[in-house]
Amino acid sequence: MAQAKSTGTDVDIDMGALFASLWQNKRRIIIGTLLVTVLTFIALSMVSPKYRAETRILIEARESVFTRPANQQTDDRPVVDQEAIKSQVELIGSSDVLRNVITKLDLAKNAELTASAEPSMLSKLLDSVGLGRNLSDETRADYILQALRDRLLVYSVQASRVIVVQFSSKDADLSASVANAIADEYMAMQQAAKSEINTDATGWLQPEIADLSKRVKDAEAKVAAYRSSSDLLIGQNNAVLATQQLSELSSELSRVRANRAASEARAASVRAALQSGAQAETLPDVIASPLIQRLRERQVQLNNDIADLSASLLSGHPRIRALRSQLADLNNQIRLEARKVLASLENEAETARLREAELNRYLNQLKAQSSRAGEEEVELRALEREATAQRQLLESYLTRYREASSRTDRGYMPADARIFSRADRPIEPYFPKKVPMTLAAFVASLLILSIGTLLHALFSGRALRPVSGAYQVPARPIDQPATPPVAAVAAAPATEEIQSASYKSAPLPIMPETLQPVETDHTSVAIVADRIMASGAARAVIVSPEGDEASALTILLVRELADRGVRVILVDMTGSPEIGRSMLDNGSLPGITDLLVSEKHFSDVIHLDHYSQAEIIPLGNHDPVKAMQSVWRLPMILTALQSAYDLVVVDSGPSTVSELKHLLAEGTELILGVVNPDDPDVTATAKAVYDARFLEPNLLTPFHPGELWLEAGRLVRRV
Numbered sequence: 001m002a003q004a005k006s007t008g009t010d011v012d013i014d015m016g017a018l019f020a021s022l023w024q025n026k027r028r029i030i031i032g033t034l035l036v037t038v039l040t041f042i043a044l045s046m047v048s049p050k051y052r053a054e055t056r057i058l059i060e061a062r063e064s065v066f067t068r069p070a071n072q073q074t075d076d077r078p079v080v081d082q083e084a085i086k087s088q089v090e091l092i093g094s095s096d097v098l099r100n101v102i103t104k105l106d107l108a109k110n111a112e113l114t115a116s117a118e119p120s121m122l123s124k125l126l127d128s129v130g131l132g133r134n135l136s137d138e139t140r141a142d143y144i145l146q147a148l149r150d151r152l153l154v155y156s157v158q159a160s161r162v163i164v165v166q167f168s169s170k171d172a173d174l175s176a177s178v179a180n181a182i183a184d185e186y187m188a189m190q191q192a193a194k195s196e197i198n199t200d201a202t203g204w205l206q207p208e209i210a211d212l213s214k215r216v217k218d219a220e221a222k223v224a225a226y227r228s229s230s231d232l233l234i235g236q237n238n239a240v241l242a243t244q245q246l247s248e249l250s251s252e253l254s255r256v257r258a259n260r261a262a263s264e265a266r267a268a269s270v271r272a273a274l275q276s277g278a279q280a281e282t283l284p285d286v287i288a289s290p291l292i293q294r295l296r297e298r299q300v301q302l303n304n305d306i307a308d309l310s311a312s313l314l315s316g317h318p319r320i321r322a323l324r325s326q327l328a329d330l331n332n333q334i335r336l337e338a339r340k341v342l343a344s345l346e347n348e349a350e351t352a353r354l355r356e357a358e359l360n361r362y363l364n365q366l367k368a369q370s371s372r373a374g375e376e377e378v379e380l381r382a383l384e385r386e387a388t389a390q391r392q393l394l395e396s397y398l399t400r401y402r403e404a405s406s407r408t409d410r411g412y413m414p415a416d417a418r419i420f421s422r423a424d425r426p427i428e429p430y431f432p433k434k435v436p437m438t439l440a441a442f443v444a445s446l447l448i449l450s451i452g453t454l455l456h457a458l459f460s461g462r463a464l465r466p467v468s469g470a471y472q473v474p475a476r477p478i479d480q481p482a483t484p485p486v487a488a489v490a491a492a493p494a495t496e497e498i499q500s501a502s503y504k505s506a507p508l509p510i511m512p513e514t515l516q517p518v519e520t521d522h523t524s525v526a527i528v529a530d531r532i533m534a535s536g537a538a539r540a541v542i543v544s545p546e547g548d549e550a551s552a553l554t555i556l557l558v559r560e561l562a563d564r565g566v567r568v569i570l571v572d573m574t575g576s577p578e579i580g581r582s583m584l585d586n587g588s589l590p591g592i593t594d595l596l597v598s599e600k601h602f603s604d605v606i607h608l609d610h611y612s613q614a615e616i617i618p619l620g621n622h623d624p625v626k627a628m629q630s631v632w633r634l635p636m637i638l639t640a641l642q643s644a645y646d647l648v649v650v651d652s653g654p655s656t657v658s659e660l661k662h663l664l665a666e667g668t669e670l671i672l673g674v675v676n677p678d679d680p681d682v683t684a685t686a687k688a689v690y691d692a693r694f695l696e697p698n699l700l701t702p703f704h705p706g707e708l709w710l711e712a713g714r715l716v717r718r719v
Helices: 015-024 026-046 082-092 095-105 121-128 137-150 172-229 241-276 290-310 318-410 434-460 486-490 492-502 523-535 548-563 578-584 592-596 624-644 680-691
Strands: 011-013 051-059 152-156 162-169 417-421 464-466 539-543 568-572 615-617 647-653 668-673 698-700 708-711 714-717
Touching (some): 015 026, 015 434, 026 434, 051 082, 051 172, 082 162, 082 172, 137 152, 162 172, 172 318, 172 417, 241 318, 523 548, 523 668, 523 698, 548 568, 548 578, 548 647, 548 668, 548 698, 568 578, 578 615, 592 624, 680 714, 698 708
Parallel strands (some): 539 668, 568 615, 568 647, 668 698
Antiparallel strands (some): 051 162, 051 417, 152 162, 708 714
16 A cells, blocks of 8 residues: 655744854844944934924914904804814915015025025036026025925924924024014014904995995985875874874774763663653662752652651641642652653763764774875885985994004004914924934844844754654545555554653553453554544544443543644543543533533633643533533534634544534544444444445554454454
């Protein structure tokens, strides 16, 4: 059979040799660092120092509540947005401001600023032979302006209304004077701009006021002329006289109608009393008559006399008869007087009706006059509104004109900015900082030379060493049968020595005595480990039909892989805590059952093998039957483990074919652990795996290679 071997050798970085290269090259590193430091210090000493001065300007409203125009709001702090601040920054750095500063400070004679405007040696040479061209005064001014702008920095402080004006120069006095001059020129320009605004306002308002005065006079004249031509006389409360008379006449008509109704009611009551024969003297209008009151007094007196005489005289006595005759005449006289009262009331009602009719006639006349006055009043109101609007506009213009004129005459034009920090002459230059920059050069050169030395040692191979315990992995072709090759058998003694040396301190599970394997011969474990590493599988599922006896081989396989440098983890799905006792000396630690029911996290169930670098997830403390109700979470758990480990080994114990479906996935190696090949459970499991057409399992046995193999789902043992 053909067999391929990997000839590559793994190497690791020798940290001791790597850092020893620094000590070996210390002289070169120190000399180079000092040389760079000295050169840096010399170069910085040759650089002309530069000074920087700054002036700070605060953008704010300078108007107070006493000087602010009356039509403005009373807020002492108007809102200034960031766009306005940026606009002021651009204004400070504008060419007009800088040109005024150049003229004010006579910067055209400053050698530092005019250096760029001076002709070079080549230009002078060309000028001497008549080939050059002289710079005009305008071009020279542009060069000076550009030099000034290059040394100027204007910016606004974030989240504030402060603008900083910085100027850098080789001359400390010049840097302070230019910064202050720019700020002063900006303030003067702001005041001039406001003064120009007021001057423009007064110049525009003056002809407007003259024109408005004429228009107001014409509008008021139209109102007076229309009122007189329309006979729209004004009465009380600024109402038209016809309308006012109509209102008063309506009130009088209502009063007359009320009086008429009252007179008719009183006459009707008296008439009804007289017609019914009731005593008319009991009515209020009748009893109010003075004559009726005297007649009533006489009637009472006669009744009293008749009563007095009736006590001593008979009813037929002439005296009594005379008194009764007088009483009858008195009653007739009272009724006659009542009829006169009725006639008086009827006359009063008739008079009220006549007056009401007259008032209605006059009211109709006033209605017609009021209607005409209303139509004419509409036009009058329109003329008055026009005159009022013109008058109000004239008054507002006059107020603004007086305010603008007073500010212009008095020269009160405060700029909306204030210099709160003027530039002082700087004491120390901001560039170059010799000591900090020299120290930075020293540190940087030291780091660069050290890193260069380390990289040279690393890439030259002097800082590399072979990995301890490096091995060669035998590769098996895809069509190769599961029977171990002869070359692997020949390599068994060396593998056995490594295995024995790796586990000489680790307690191993006791093997059944009936099998009598060769002592400490675990070459089958080494061969299975070789095949797993060669296949690049991320998961290995071990079926142990014999239970804990076969699980001992699983422990040997996991430790073998860990000793080879494979980052491997064992998941105990056997249903027995024996694997945990063998690897962790404790069978009650949390494990896979606790993880399935979400009672523990990964960090709680992963434990390190006490006798190797392998890691294990034991069975756990939760009821396995209840935990298997959440078996749907098992593939996700295994996938998560595969992302963190090179290999995940699952010992499924005596699992059935249907249970194995939850564990097998792409890139999985299936392993059959066999201690006693004559065990019926082993035979049945091998046959079931073959019938289910699973991938061909590897045999993990304590026998020598070639003594036991699988053939069509049957275990074949060499006799």
